Amino acid sequence: MPIDMPTMLVSILVVALSMGAAVLASGWRIPHRDGLNFWGQGLLLLSAGFILFALSVRLHNPWLIWLGNVLLAASYASVLMALSRFHAHACPLWLTAGPILLVALFSLVFLHQGEWRVIMVEVVLLWQWCAVAASVLRCQSGPLERGRWLLLLGAVLMGLVYAVRIVAQWLDWGQMEHLWPPHMAQVAPHLLSLSGLVFLTLGYVLMTKERADAEFRRSARLDALTGIPNRSAFLDTFQHVLAQAARGDWPVALLMADIDKFKNVNDTYGHLAGDAVLRAVAQRLQAGLRAQDTLGRYGGEEFLVLLPDTPVSGARTLAQHLRQSVEQMVVSWEGKKITVTISVGISGQIPAGAQDAQALIDRADQAMYAAKHAGRNRVEVADALPPPVSTPA
């Protein structure tokens, strides 16, 4: 059965319409940041454009083509805006509104000169797809790879559609300005654009999914209140560093810092003030560390600091520095000034492997409690581990 142009146009319309509705539904209530709404709107505009083209085959009204072309340009501009939103880039007005105005102008000027209308309008549409491809290529971020390449493939296919149509029109292969009767030079680009549309939308949805997954993985490893690694993320890093230290035979030190009388802060100023203090302490501690050190929230008001390649003497100096820094900190809360201190326990050794993690934590914890018993706002070092007992052969 031969494919006629209305069938072709209607099939593109159905694909665009259903994908547009699906994208809009999936973007429902998702912040506009990802541009899903722009993408969905773009597909719906495209569908409206194809409805007009299909109607023009029956009604022979050139204004339907004029409006269809404008809607097409608006739909591609919407795609570009969606990508700009996704990558948090500004999208200049000339790049979005410019092609729409040009298409409106060329379609009007060449309203009754179909050959020139096809060439002039489709050069602008081709330029729009080049802008989409450039926008995809400009943003290189690791986890977006698969979606990005799919999207790029779709943009290249769409660009190809217009390139083929412009060349075909120029060489007078298939009277591209007429949507009827069908010719291979007309049907082939439409088939290409059908697959281009599918690739584009799949790529875009995949990109948003990959970003959401990456954010989810990241937030699952961070403490929601302070933004520093949570207990399980810290322990992962700790074990990794211990294994490296055992191989390299270098020392690791661990600090356990606990806010003194933190219950009083909550009781006096309220739980939200306590939260603000926790955030401020985390920031202070982080600010005093080297890039290779790791800070984590171990429990309620307890923090752990991992110091790779650091002897206990160096850890003690750093702990004193951190303690003084927190002591000097003032947190403003509803007009009141809150100050807190920390007690710090230190443990350190050249580890035998990742299995030493819990022993180091327990010893830092004991040293921290010794600091509490000795009057708080202090630093205490855990006793060195007894050397391993050698069994006679």
Ligand SMILES: Nc1nc2c(ncn2[C@@H]2O[C@H](COP(=O)(O)OP(=O)(O)OP(=O)(O)O)[C@@H](O)[C@H]2O)c(=O)[nH]1
């Ligand atoms: N605001 C706030 N408070 C927390 C959070 N996590 C734990 N806490 C509070 O931290 C307080 C810890 O109190 P305690 O264990 O008695 O210790 P402390 O008052 O700091 O006394 P010392 O440790 O002996 O100096 C409790 O009141 C907890 O409710 C949190 O995320 N936010």
